[in-house]
Amino acid sequence: MVEVTEGVYFIQGQDEMIPDSHVYLVGEPSSKDLSFIDAGMIGKGDYKVNSIKNLGIQLEDIKRIIMTHTHMDHIGCLAEIQEQIPWAELWMHTLEAEPLEQGDDRVVYGMEMFRGICEMQYGIKPGAFKFQVDRKLQGGENLEVGGMTWEVLHIPGHSPGSIGLYDRASKTLIPGDVVYADYAIGRFDLHGANGPELKDSLMRLAELEVEILLPGHNRIVKDLPEGYILQTARQWEMYLS
Ligand SMILES: [Zn+2]
Numbered sequence: 001m002v003e004v005t006e007g008v009y010f011i012q013g014q015d016e017m018i019p020d021s022h023v024y025l026v027g028e029p030s031s032k033d034l035s036f037i038d039a040g041m042i043g044k045g046d047y048k049v050n051s052i053k054n055l056g057i058q059l060e061d062i063k064r065i066i067m068t069h070t071h072m073d074h075i076g077c078l079a080e081i082q083e084q085i086p087w088a089e090l091w092m093h094t095l096e097a098e099p100l101e102q103g104d105d106r107v108v109y110g111m112e113m114f115r116g117i118c119e120m121q122y123g124i125k126p127g128a129f130k131f132q133v134d135r136k137l138q139g140g141e142n143l144e145v146g147g148m149t150w151e152v153l154h155i156p157g158h159s160p161g162s163i164g165l166y167d168r169a170s171k172t173l174i175p176g177d178v179v180y181a182d183y184a185i186g187r188f189d190l191h192g193a194n195g196p197e198l199k200d201s202l203m204r205l206a207e208l209e210v211e212i213l214l215p216g217h218n219r220i221v222k223d224l225p226e227g228y229i230l231q232t233a234r235q236w237e238m239y240l241s
């Protein structure tokens, strides 16, 4: 785990057969008001929590888990992490919170074939991804947490309730799986995904000044070239309409 910029820590995903999303821990440690961004794949809960402990961060200081979206590779080990920090609230966009609260886990699996693979591989029982959500985000909120201000951006297309978190002060964007380094974008063929919506979301992100890009997978970028997101959107435009 490394500090990317002041108050933003990076825990790299441990990809195996199925990818494991990165986790970001945000907030000034002295604030004792830290937020876990995303969880990761099934079985990766201990790795994520131990990475945080190894940095000398007190688990009591983690007050909430915010999900960029609820695909399996991000929410798979949420229950494992909740066991270790049961006091932490769970925040996510309402469009993914409401189905999950009712036990509708289609967004988690993305496609029915993947459900079968996961149930066989990991022995997952039906209902394993029913969660109570403490705060349902809409997009447009300014989250004043941990001595920082994170703007919530609703950026659907990769999944219906995908959110980005943006810190204007440090020009840091956590876009989930909407946009990655190296001109890559998230897939848009899973349950609730939508190409034109993804294009609109990318165009909205392109309006932000972003220097530090912290996506859900692959490498992070600390000196993003100006216009990077716009260029990425343009490269993918013809596939997204
Ligand atoms: Zn995803």
Ligand SMILES: [Zn+2]
Pocket (backbone or CB within 6 Å): 021, 071, 073, 074, 177, 216, 217
């Ligand atoms: Zn992912």
